[in-house]
Amino acid sequence: MDRLFSYLPDASLRTPLTLKAIAPVVSCYYAHAVMAILPGTFWFRVSLIPVTLWLAWHSAVTLDIAQYLADTLGLAANSMRISHLNFMFVLSMWAIALKSFEWTFLIKEPVRRYEVPKDGEPLKERPLTILNQILKLLVKVAALDASHYIIQLLRPSTYRLEGDTIFDETLSLGPRLFQVSCISLCGMVVIYTSVDIMYQLCALSASQWPRIANRPWLSMSVTEFWGKRWHQFFRHIFVVYGSRPGGKVAGWYGSIIGAYVVTAIMHVLGLWGLGRGTEFTHTGGFFIMIGLASVFERQWKLWTGKPVTGLSGTVWAMVWQLIWGSGMVDSWARRGMVANDFIRKDIRIGKVLVDFILTVVSRIRAV
Numbered sequence: 001m002d003r004l005f006s007y008l009p010d011a012s013l014r015t016p017l018t019l020k021a022i023a024p025v026v027s028c029y030y031a032h033a034v035m036a037i038l039p040g041t042f043w044f045r046v047s048l049i050p051v052t053l054w055l056a057w058h059s060a061v062t063l064d065i066a067q068y069l070a071d072t073l074g075l076a077a078n079s080m081r082i083s084h085l086n087f088m089f090v091l092s093m094w095a096i097a098l099k100s101f102e103w104t105f106l107i108k109e110p111v112r113r114y115e116v117p118k119d120g121e122p123l124k125e126r127p128l129t130i131l132n133q134i135l136k137l138l139v140k141v142a143a144l145d146a147s148h149y150i151i152q153l154l155r156p157s158t159y160r161l162e163g164d165t166i167f168d169e170t171l172s173l174g175p176r177l178f179q180v181s182c183i184s185l186c187g188m189v190v191i192y193t194s195v196d197i198m199y200q201l202c203a204l205s206a207s208q209w210p211r212i213a214n215r216p217w218l219s220m221s222v223t224e225f226w227g228k229r230w231h232q233f234f235r236h237i238f239v240v241y242g243s244r245p246g247g248k249v250a251g252w253y254g255s256i257i258g259a260y261v262v263t264a265i266m267h268v269l270g271l272w273g274l275g276r277g278t279e280f281t282h283t284g285g286f287f288i289m290i291g292l293a294s295v296f297e298r299q300w301k302l303w304t305g306k307p308v309t310g311l312s313g314t315v316w317a318m319v320w321q322l323i324w325g326s327g328m329v330d331s332w333a334r335r336g337m338v339a340n341d342f343i344r345k346d347i348r349i350g351k352v353l354v355d356f357i358l359t360v361v362s363r364i365r366a367v
Contacts, residue, residue: 002280005268011275014064016071017089021063025055029096036103036111045104052100060093060269080161081341083274090273091234094266098237106240130204137200138349144193145343145350147186151333153354154183158338163276166330180326187329188321192216194342195231220313222293222320238262253295260291267328276335282327289324293317 015021028051035041035048066086070079103111157164166183168176192213199212212231219225238259246258264284272278297308308316332338343350 005272005278005280008269008272008278009061011061011272011277014062014067014275016068017063017065018068022059025052025059025093025096028052028055029100032100032103036107039110042104049100049104053097056093056097056100060090060273063089064275065089078161080275080336081339084337084340084342086273086275087270087337088273091266091270094269095234095237098241102240133200133204137197137204140193140197140200141343142350142353144190144197145348146354147189147193147350148338148342149348149351149354151183151186151190151338154179154186155333155338158333161336161339163334163336163339166326166333180330181322183333184322184326184329187332188325190342192231195233199231219317220310221297221308222290222317223297223308224313225317225321226290226294234263234266237266252298256294257288257291260287260294263287271331271335274332274335274337279331282331286324286328290321293320 028048031048032045032052035045064079064086066082066084067079069082069085070077151166152159155164155166155168158166166180168179171179196213212233214229216225216229219229242258242260242262243255244258246261247255250257264280264287267287268278268280268284271283301307307313
């Protein structure tokens with residue numbers, strides 16, 4: 001699989017994104033969205049889809065949003081310090097392509113403009129005030145920054161632009177695995193909070209908003225973590241292109257593995273956006289192992305008559321994901337993700353909090 005992804009274009013040849021360059025694919029995507037809710041537009045969608053797919057691919061592999069923001073807006077002195085934006089940009093282009101294809105061929109009737117999700121939490125009035133939303137946003141920003149800073153403290157070499165592995169070979173096995181586990185856990189916090197920050201920003205201007213995640217730290221199984229509690233940004237895409245086709249081929253087992261295969265491929269493509277190649281083994285492999293864990297949990301219930309739950313389920317879910325997640329976090333760190341400036345250096349409130357706590361602890365120990 002790694003060899004297959006090696007045929008992707010050279011990311012170093014990308015040019016800075018411009019509004020003129022991105023406007024065509026966004027316009028096509030908008031046109032597909034409008035036609036999806038109108039009857040009698042099938043052939044118009046069919047005629048447009050080749051253009052949309054090509055523009056999405058071309059934009060994903062030739063445009064560099066980090067370079068644009070660094071050079072034009074001065075967001076960073078070096079575009080590699082904000083290369084995580086390219087990760088998200090590549091994912092967004094693939095989402096545009098896949099959603100447009102679905103709206104063209106996979107819908108049987110016009111899409112409704114508003115519909116409460118059938119398999120999710122219903123939309124409800126936002127009970128919090130704008131002030132409370134802003135406070136929650138600040139908490140998430142502080143948590144993201146603190147987790148990111150802790151990774152840098154635990155493994156300073158990963159803060160270099162060229163990146164480095166999170167596995168410190170100078171340590172003995174026990175301390176090395178403990179360090180890797182802490183880094184991987186902080187990495188998951190960074191991912192969760194970064195997604196939730198985008199959600200909170202959007203929720204500031206909406207009276208109704210579906211929950212994007214549901215306290216994943218309360219999960220009592222791997223299936224519960226990914227199926228009900230982790231963020232749902234790309235859930236529909238994974239269901240349409242992975243779960244449904246897989247289910248037709250191999251029933252429930254095929255639906256699970258299919259969904260995680262699509263998840264793996266999208267994340268591997270996003271990793272390419274960082275500008276230093278990509279790999280399936282560790283990044284994609286993590287999601288394949290998550291799919292296998294869901295299969296194991298189903299088999300456990302069939303064998304014992306009891307679902308995976310409770311404290312033992314929580315420990316199992318945490319250990320399994322830390323084991324396989326460390327490889328994915330390592331693949332990011334080796335490509336300079338940890339060296340990214342998620343928060344401007346002059347407003348790193350999480351770093352200030354961590355430094356304050358470390359100072360207090362050192363003074364207490366000195367007494």
